[in-house]
Amino acid sequence: MTHGRATAAPLPHFDADLHSHSCVSDGTLTPAEVVRRAHAAGVRLFSLTDHDHLGGTAEARDEAQRLGIAFVCGVEVSVSWGGETVHVVGLRVEPDAPALVRGLAATRSGRDERARAMARELARAGVAGAFEGALRHASNPALVGRTHFARFLVEQGVCADVREVFRNFLVEGKPGFVPHRWASLGDALDWILDAGGVAALAHPARYRLDAAALETLIDEFRACGGTAIEVVCGSHARDEQRRFAAIASRFRLLASRGSDFHGPGENRVEFGQLPALPDGLVPVWHDWPEADCERAAQVASAIGG
Ligand SMILES: [Zn+2]
Ligand SMILES: [Zn+2]
Numbered sequence: 343m344t345h346g347r348a349t350a351a352p353l354p355h356f357d358a359d360l361h362s363h364s365c366v367s368d369g370t371l372t373p374a375e376v377v378r379r380a381h382a383a384g385v386r387l388f389s390l391t392d393h394d395h396l397g398g399t400a401e402a403r404d405e406a407q408r409l410g411i412a413f414v415c416g417v418e419v420s421v422s423w424g425g426e427t428v429h430v431v432g433l434r435v436e437p438d439a440p441a442l443v444r445g446l447a448a449t450r451s452g453r454d455e456r457a458r459a460m461a462r463e464l465a466r467a468g469v470a471g472a473f474e475g476a477l478r479h480a481s482n483p484a485l486v487g488r489t490h491f492a493r494f495l496v497e498q499g500v501c502a503d504v505r506e507v508f509r510n511f512l513v514e515g516k517p518g519f520v521p522h523r524w525a526s527l528g529d530a531l532d533w534i535l536d537a538g539g540v541a542a543l544a545h546p547a548r549y550r551l552d553a554a555a556l557e558t559l560i561d562e563f564r565a566c567g568g569t570a571i572e573v574v575c576g577s578h579a580r581d582e583q584r585r586f587a588a589i590a591s592r593f594r595l596l597a598s599r600g601s602d603f604h605g606p607g608e609n610r611v612e613f614g615q616l617p618a619l620p621d622g623l624v625p626v627w628h629d630w631p632e633a634d635c636e637r638a639a640q641v642a643s644a645i646g647g
Contacts, residue, residue, distance in 0.1 A: 356634060358387040358627055359613055360416065360433055361544065361575060361600025365481040366398035367418075368489035370605030373398035374405040380603075381409045383614030387633050389416035389433055391600070394449045395485060396437045412632040417442070418544060419534070420449060420524040423562075424555060427524060429544035430568070431598070432534035433626065439537030446533070449525050450484060457486040459520040460512065464491070467517030469500060488512045489604065504608055527559075531566035540626060542570035542598040546589075547582040560593055570596040570626040574619055576611045577602060587620040597623035 363369035364376045371379065373390055376398075380388045388411055390402040399415050406413035414434045421428045435442060461473035473486075475494035480486040492507035501507045512518040525533075534541045543563055551559060560571070571593075572578075573586045590597045597619050601611050619625055627633040 356387070356618075356625075357383075357385045357614060357616075358625065358633070359385045359600050359603075359616065360387070360389040360414070360542070360598050360626070361391050361418070361431055361572065362389070362603040362613075363392055363418075363605075364390055364398045364402070366395050367392035367482075367485055368480075368487050368604060370608070373402040376603065377402050377405040377409065377411065377413075379606075380613045381406075381411045383612065385411065385613055387412040387414070387627055387630075389414045389431075389600070391416035391418040391431050391433075393418050393485070393487065394420055394446045395482075396435075396443070396446065397482070399437045412634075414627075414630065414632055415539075417446065417534075419446070419530040421527050421530045422522075422524040423527050423559060424551065426549050426551060427522070428527070428549060428559065430527070430530050430534065430563075431542045431544045431572070431600070432530075432537065432539040433542060433570075433598070434630065434632075435534060435537040435539035437537075439533075442533040442537040442539075445525065445529060452522060452524075453485060453487060454483075456520055456522045457491075460488070460491055460518050463520060464511070464518040467511075469495065469498070469517070472518070491518065527562055528566050531563070531568055535567045540570055540596070541566075541568040542572055542596075542626060543568060544572050545575050545577045545602065546571060546586055547578050560589065560595075564593065564595070568595075570598045572600060573597040573623060574599040574616050575602055576600070576609050576616070580617075583617070583620065587623055590623055596626040596628070598626040 364373040390398050403413050415437045417432045419430045464472040476486050476490040479490040479493040492504045495501050495507045531541050571590050574583050
């Protein structure tokens with residue numbers, strides 16, 4: 343008699359969602375609520391990747407265990423590169439790793455100062471009380487950021503929704519924008535790798551970089567030890583998925599997939615609605631014990647890996 347877990351029939355599509363936010367950073371749901379929502383939508387491998395914070399990890403992991411959904415610890419690190427803010431997702435990180443914990447704390451410490459400066463800029467544009475207003479939307483006052491200001495502007499009727507805010511406010515050249523120096527690419531990668539994690543370049547289509555600058559970023563990212571890139575994510579249109587599938591192949595990067603869920607009604611896509619990774623890519627989870635090993639082996643043999 344064989345011992346151990348029952349063999350489940352393989353699903354036609356393995357739903358991995360490796361990018362999401364809770365109210366520990368700028369999401370609207372608690373870590374446990376985010377996990378429940380992902381699980382209910384059919385996600386089978388999940389990571390909570392709050393901005394510069396691992397505070398939701400224990401709650402998310404406990405809820406994932408309770409529900410039987412595979413979970414890896416994650417974090418989304420804010421990086422300044424070439425005058426642009428770039429996001430790097432660290433996956434399968436050890437949440438207590440000292441360099442990562444210290445680095446994230448240092449990255450967070452600039453936020454309060456930046457938030458006060460953003461409020462001053464908004465006041466100059468005629469929007470008063472933005473600091474206190476943004477704080478009301480932040481469950482963690484130490485992590486007040488642009489999304490909280492955006493929710494305040496929507497609440498005040500200045501904009502119809504958060505997406506409209508990010509077209510007219512809080513971005514370069516618009517009221518409320520404050521430049522900020524985040525972590526360096528090298529430091530962020532060092533923290534993630536030191537914590538035993540895999541680094542994935544998040545939502546690469548979102549950066550205001552031309553094709554040459556983007557390739558330079560990817561070269562530097564790889565030189566610093568980065569091995570993965572988000573190909574399918576909540577902010578990529580179909581043509582962008584195709585573009586970054588080609589880039590993943592060309593630069594020999596593993597492919598990641600994540601909704602970048604922030605809260606009900608705030609996303610272009612919900613959990614469970616992302617398309618599958620395009621054929622021919624190696625999923626970032628291909629050799630993770632947390633992932634369905636049978637499925638991963640099928641993928642590896644299909645691409646000759
Ligand atoms: Zn991001
Ligand atoms: Zn994100």
